[in-house]
Amino acid sequence: MNFKKLFLITYLIIFFPSVSSQLRIEIKGGVEESISIAVVPMQWNLEIPQEIFIHEVIKSDLESFGEFNVLPPRNMLSLPTTKEEVFYKDWRLLGSDYLVIGNIEFTEIDQEIRVSYTIFDVVKERVIHRGSVLGPLSTLRKMGHKISDKIYARIQGIPGIFSTKIAYIDKPSKSDPNYNLMISDIDGNDSLSLFSSPQPLMSPSWSPDMQSISYVSFEEGTSRIFIQKLSNAERRGLKLEKGINSSPNWAPDGKKISAVLSKSGNPDIFIYDLELSTWLQVTNHFGIDTEPDWSPNSRNILFTSNRSGSPQLYEVNTRTKRIKRLTFEGTYNARGRYLPNGKGIIFVHRQNGVFHIATQNLRTGKIRILTDTRLDESPTVSPNGNVVLYATKDGDKDILAGITLDGKTKFVMPSLKGEAREPSWSPLID
Amino acid sequence: MIQRQVRENWKRPKNINQSLKTEIQINLVPTGEILSASVIKSSGNKAFDESAMSAILKVKSFEGLTMQMQLFDQHFRKFTLVFTPE
The missing domain is CATH 3.40.50.10070 (TolB, N-terminal domain)
Incomplete structure (x- = not known):
């Protein structure tokens, strides 16, 4: 070490003893470029x-x-x-x-x-x-x-989603009088019908291991929840209860399914144990409770209820059964889904009579409207939390469209045959 | 001035968490040339950290840093850049 350097160091020690006084320059923004x-x-x-x-x-x-x-x-x-x-x-x-x-x-x-x-x-x-x-x-x-x-x-720096799949319901058309439960790549390629029925099919939901799909079928004349394996098309009906059996949604552990039953007289949220084949009641209210979704940590279930007079989103703790209202803005907030990080939700929000897809930060309660089309429904989030896919209308035709969570990129799901509704994004595997 | 030169070269990934923050310590020589840069506080997102680092690498040398030696030693020989999206 030469004298000059030694002098400089001494100088720095004497006059600038505190490291915390080091200059900090903030760089904000940058070019958000592709x-x-x-x-x-x-x-x-x-x-x-x-x-x-x-x-x-x-x-x-x-x-x-x-x-x-x-x-x-x-x-x-x-x-x-x-x-x-x-x-x-x-x-x-x-x-x-x-x-x-x-x-x-x-x-x-x-x-x-x-x-x-x-x-x-x-x-x-x-x-x-x-x-x-x-x-x-x-x-x-x-x-x-x-x-x-x-x-x-x-x-x-976050997982890619190009190997994930979308499940959706293809409505009857002139070329095919049946409802079809479809899966396809997220670009619409490699589509495949898993099940076909002249009676309505609804509400597909993926198992967390991506091996099975649960859905509602009216093939027996009444609504019933089925689960179907992708590998061998093996189907199994969940225990049928009197009244509505709808909106199945798989738990993150893969062992349970939340759903809506009306056997108690009006629609409430229930949990089905896939090993015991039994139903457990979670909510009990004279209003309508529907559209359950499990939180990523399994602790809570998000659902829509009209218990306050208008449809709003609530969260129920599956253990304590304690209920918390989440949405307060506007008179229609429904069909909620958690973001994969559990910190926010996406849902259908009505503003000035128009249905939009919106997101809400669960900590701050702040709502952000993502879409500007008119009849947007059934949002589903990509498993990396970056993209929302939803059903909407193009003229009279049912189509699937998407938007990134930052609201900056919109797209229409290309090359889908027929009319698609109720998209459900698969989990990430490997 | 330093801010502008880094910001102009900073292409950050789109569609990322807006609350990310990366701190990079820079060592300069009086000519403005960057001797070294190292992440001292990661945002947790590798891509975001790397985009900030790339911005510094693209700058290579800060232009227009003419000042008294004492001032340079005091503030710019070693300083921290804090990168945030918003």
């Missing part, structure tokens, strides 16, 4: 023609909610497929913050492929993630969603 990312067409090492291009699947995933801006290949200066071929300077020039490259090859197993990919941070000039996904050739799209999830998680 993150620019380049996804290079992956090297196709299979001796068969390519039908699905994985970089296109990833591009469409990442651009779904406006968070990413994906550079099209025609604007790229090179198409690297290995780390050695990456020149950071080129990608910086193109304004890309991140870069993804990869290749696709067969494994030793018949028809199984491996997609290996690398994510680069262009600004820091380093690899931030290297990974591979395996699967049958026929599931290339699904493998693309998995890579999108990894990219999203690595860059946004």
Whole structure:
């Protein structure tokens, strides 16, 4: 240490003894910009023609909610497929913050492929993630969603939702006189009918392990709750009670289902124990209690009740049965769902005679209206808490639309056939 | 001035929790060049922390930092940047 430095340190110690007096500069805002990312067409090492291009699947995933801006290949200066071929300077020039490259090859197993990919941070000039996904050739799209999830998680810091599914009810139409319980990817692709009936189907709800769906069916002439396994379509009806059996909603532990029964004379919230096949009454009021939803920590159930005269949202503690009113603004607040962090709820809120999707912070009680369309209903939140999907109208047609929780990006769920209602977002798996 | 240069280079992720806060300690030399930067208080969201860090890396060197040596030593040799979305 030279004398000058020693002097400086002494000087600092004498005159500026307190570290807490260190200058703090606040940087607020910044540019909330879409993150620019380049996804290079992956090297196709299979001796068969390519039908699905994985970089296109990833591009469409990442651009779904406006968070990413994906550079099209025609604007790229090179198409690297290995780390050695990456020149950071080129990608910086193109304004890309991140870069993804990869290749696709067969494994030793018949028809199984491996997609290996690398994510680069262009600004820091380093690899931030290297990974591979395996699967049958026929599931290339699904493998693309998995890579999108990894990219999203690595860059946004929260889980990606591109591998999750949406369950919904498809109403009868000219081409199909039946109600269909459908599941599809969140972009509307790979849709599949799980159950079909000429009588109404309602209220799909996912099991937390994503293996089963519960729903209401009128196939027996009266409403009854069924659960159905996705793997083998095995169905089981819950114990049927007199009157209404509706609005099933799976508990986070997977062992119970909350629902609405009217066997006590009017609709109340009940809990069904899937092991014992018994119903337990949770609320008991002469008003209508309906549309239950479990809190993420399992302690409470959110529900709609008209006990105060108009539909409002309440929370009941499943152990103590104590009830707390949550919404006070306006004369219609219904169909509530907890946000995955448990700190807020989303619901249908009526303002000036128009139904909107709104969110409320449970600590401050502050309401924020998210949508500006007219007949919005049945909101469901993505399992990472970032996006709300809801049913709405496009003219006479029932469609599903979505909005990010920050209210900034709206979208209509594309390529859905038929008329979709009552969307339910699956949990996150792996 | 420092604020402006960092803010202009700060591209933060969209659609994130608005209450995040990252504190980064900066070591400068009198020419304005950034010697080192390190996260001293993470927001808990890695992406948010990294976006703040990237902003500093993009700045590389602060322009227009002309001041007396004593003032520089007092305040700018080592200081903290606090990043918040709102």
